Every structure is written in structure tokens, then in C-alpha cells.
Amino acid sequence: MKKILLFLITLALWFVFAGRVTIEVFLLGTIICSILSLMFVDNGFKLVQMKYETKEFLLKIYYILLVIISFIYDVFLSAVRVSRHAFEIKPSFSPRTVRIKTSLENTNSMAMLINFITLPQGTLAMDFDNLSKNYFIHWIDVHSDDEAEIKKARISKHENLVSKLFG
């Protein structure tokens, strides 16, 4: 089951990179993709931790689409806010650095959350402490303490989304 799934994914990528569908491309792609799927069948799924059924697997695809769409929308919303500072006469900031404790257990989901924090919503993940599970986050545009609490709640909402995806 795993071998057939990996074979189909690599064959689809092969057709996208080749750019056309003929019989020669299909024969060469079958040979190369079968060798690749036999080589990486043990190591590849250890990274993703593939232990789901097929019905849950379709639900995972729905969550991945939801994450990507909210990601792109959040990037645009944040880029407007940063680029408005670039065209001012005298740019004025009020940045601060904040330490946040996370409650995720899995290693993959923590690495996913770092990449999810770095681009959108005006934050920038500086460092990660592995023992006490603290992030050091550099913020732009925080004026008071009340505004900091609102933005901290927004991060925990993304954390729920990521924990629902990876478990």
C-alpha cells in the first residue's frame, strides 16, 4: 500500500517536470520511480509518521489545504502592514522580544510551528530552547500590553490548528 502510494506521487511529479505525456516518458518514468519508491519506502514514511486509515487520510488533505489558504492570506495581511512603514517620512517602530512557552509534544509539529510563526502576522522566531520548550519571538508594532495579549491569543489559535494536523 505504501509502495503504491509513493510510486504514484513520484510518477505524478515526474510528469509535471517532463512537461508532456508520451510513451517514452512513461516507460522511463516507470523504471526510475519504481527504483526510488523501493529505496525510500522505509525512511520516507518515518518522517511523516504515516499510521492513518484512508478516511482519516482524506481529512488530513482537507486540513492541509486549510492551513495553506490561511497561510497565504495571513502573509498578504502582514505584508501590507509592514510595507506601510516603508513609505513613511520618518519610520517609527516599537519592537519588543517576548518569550512564549509551548505545549506541543511532537518534534515535527514544533518544527512546523516555527515555520508557521516566521512568515505571517508580524512575528519572527529568533531562537528555540529545546529543554524548557520556549520560543524567543521578535515582534514589530506592539504599542501596549493589552495589544500583546490579543496577539498572543492569535498564536495559540494557530497552535491548535497545527496540533490538529500532526497529532
Added chain:
Amino acid sequence: MINLIFNLLMIFLVITAFFMVFTKDISNSVIALPVFGVILVVIFVILQAPDAAMAEAIIAAGLTTVFFVITINKTEY
């Protein structure tokens, strides 16, 4: 119009090369090397040679920079 872009890229290439030669620190010179590579890739694409552009993208932007960075790290500079 395409001639204007071509001349602008040529001037940019010369500026990058002069910065790489006449700077003081050696790590600044290594950081400016991928910029030199990518301008050369765009010039090859405008002159209708995609295979030379692929080879240039691999060699100048990939291999040479990695070798220089590891060599600088190993030695005392």
C-alpha cells in the same frame, strides 16, 4: 527596450565585480559571489542559451560558493 535592460545588467555586473575585488574583508567578497552568478544567468537567458544558463546556475551559484565558505572556515583568516 530589451537593449536598455541588457545594458543595465552589464553595468550591474561590473559594479559587483569591482566590489568583490576591492573590499577589505574576505567574507564580504564570498557573499557577493552568488549575486555575480545570478546576473550572469540572466544575461545567458537573454542571449538565448538555456543550457549554458543551467550549467552556470549549478557551478557559480552552487558549487564554488560552498567550496569557498568551507575553505574559509577551515583556515585561520
Added chain:
Amino acid sequence: MIDFIHSLSQLLVYVFLLTGIYFLFSTALGMIRFPDFYTRLHAGSKCLMAGGIAVLMGCIVLEGIGFVSLKLIVLILFLVITNSIAIHVIASFADNYNILPKTIVENDSDE
């Protein structure tokens, strides 16, 4: 009717490309004018990614449905995953390099 859809897609292409040019120009302006390293890195990550996604989506709408647009979708996904990792690695390297932020306000509230 088919003419209307064609003109609408043409308008959408112009909107996407002009948005991308605005974000890329604000990236170059923010790289020069911002005072601190970390704020400069904000301009170098978010505006750059928004401009790149906007230009590539304009190219997808211009192309239509085909193998080339699939290749561009693969390029968008690769760019999003790659560039966030690269920006985080640069920020972590600058933290090891002892570059402090300009106005540092420690707000230690761990719960």
C-alpha cells in the same frame, strides 16, 4: 459572454502583477531605510514573499490550465516552504552572532 470572461481575466492579471511590483519595491525601500537588523529582516521576509506569490499567481492566471501552470504551483509551494526556513536560520545565526535588538523590552510572562 466569452469576451467578458476574457477581459475579466486580463484585468485580474494586471491587478496581480501591479500588486507584486508594489511589494517588491517596498522590499527594496525597506532594506535601505529601516534602522535595525531585525526590522530589516521583517521587510526582507514578508514583503518579498507576498510579492513573489503575487507575481507567480499572475503568471498562472495568464497561462491557463496546463503543465506549465502545474510547474508554477510546484514552484510556489517550494518557495513558501524554503524561504521561511531560510529566514529562521538567518535570525538564529544572528542571535548567535551577538547582534542585539535596538529597543529591547523583556516581557517574561510564561504561563
Added chain:
Amino acid sequence: MLYLILAIVLSAILTFYRVIKGPSVPDRIAAMNSIGVMFLLVLVLLSYYFERKIFIDVALIYGVFLFINVLVMSKYFSEPEKGGVGD
């Protein structure tokens, strides 16, 4: 289409000012990353101007090697007092 390419090249030349006058090494690495992504977009737009679809492959290959550059640079440029990190 050509005006867009001209605007992107001009913004890349403006960004190169940060490479010349950067106070520290991570400034220059971030500016180099920005210039790389801008020229990658120029390669995609040139493919639509010349109407040859093989130029997108050059952009894909360049994207892979730009990522490797940034990773290797930020791993191996350490402090001068610390000495070699090793491999």
C-alpha cells in the same frame, strides 16, 4: 511585460546598496537572499516574453541552489574567536 522586468531589476540594484554598506555579516546574507528571489522572478517573466517554456526549468534549478547557499553560509560563518566548528 518589459516594464515589469525593468522595475524588478531597478529594485534589485537598490537592494545591492545594503550588500555594499552593511554593518555586519547577517545583513549581507539577508540582502543576498532578496536579490536571488528577485532575479528568480525575472527568469519566470522572461520565459513569457520569449515564449520558450524551457526557461522555467532554469528558475527551478536556481531556487534549489539558492536555498543550499543560505544554509551553508549561516552554518559555517561563525565567530572568529570560536575557531572552526568542524564538519
